[in-house]
Amino acid sequence: MDYYDLIIVGAGPAGATLAHSLRDSGKRILVIDKKTFPRDKTCAGWVTPAVMASLDIDVSDYAREHTLQPIRRFRIGMMGQPAVENNHGDVVSYGIRRCEFDHYLLSRVTASRELGTPVKSITRKNGNWVVNDTWEAPLIVGAGGHFCPVAKLLGDGPGSHETVVAAKEVEFEMTPEQSEACEARGDTPELWFCKDLKGYAWVFRKGNFLNIGLGREDNHKLTEHLERFVEEMKASGRIPADLPGRFKGHAYLLYDHAERALVDDGVMLIGDSAGLAYTQSGEGIRPAIESALIAAQVIREAEDYSAQSLQTYGETIAQRFGNRAAETENGWHLPEWIKAPLASTLMRSHWFTRKVVTEKWFLHQEVPPLGLTGSAVHF
Known part of the structure; x- marks a missing residue:
């Protein structure tokens, strides 16, 4: 048995x-993942300057060997109606390829790693x-995404009632032929909201790489909505007519909407x-990064790994991201006053699509980067 x-x-x-943030803590750490890296990761793939700042990544240095598409504009619309394009002037986000970005972050980790290793039992x-x-340890941290096996330790597990x-x-x-024909521009991601407001689709170009996708809370209609969107984009020339491969x-x-507890004894x-x-x-990248930084600070300061000692983590998450709603109406979580038919009008407004949709909902520009000073987390 190996102890950590x-x-x-x-x-x-x-x-x-988390592992990188604890590199000088003196703690013996093991990172396990079922995949080997670099690996493909399903994700539209963009990060804000706040994320790069929190990770202490030099943008110029990262861009030398990795895809980093500066984003200055957004095209936003509701499916079936013309899009609105807004120019933010400055770089407000960056397009990345997750296979590169995740591998880069992992390459900074000095802790022991067991990759290509599924977790079969805890x-x-x-x-x-x-x-x-x-492998044995008094503390285990779940960082394996929605279906992470550690999450099952704290409840019914994914898919039960959430x-x-x-x-x-x-x-x-x-x-080269597809690139020339594709009208989507690298510095201008496109966001297209479903008419029922239960999801949105995107077209995101990063150099010669193109990412197309759609997400919904009404997943039994997901494929139907996706196929209709793709055909719409092909017909308008936004994407190539001959897409390769399968959608993942x-x-x-x-x-x-999440109801999972964040901590328990040793978890x-x-x-x-x-x-x-x-x-x-x-978007999950910024919350993932910030939750890891907060967790690292709590782990450093915890007297032990009891639920009581770790509860500071849950309290700080609530302080950072707000208290979870007890009940939330289905739909893409827009305020009630934005529901159709008003939404159709708002999505044609330059002010609304820029100030509310882009800068507030997608870029969170009003939220400063997470800062860590000494033993305190500050926002």
């Missing part, structure tokens, strides 16, 4: 950030957690395993 102070299940942005033994009958967003997307490198699916919880959940994706946009 902490086992992190999941080597994506949340898990890698058992309790003398106050510690034992994974796969091989409202789940399902998404399908494809990302591929365009041929993934699922996640939105913050206001913490971060990122998508905790259901932290932003309610209005579904």
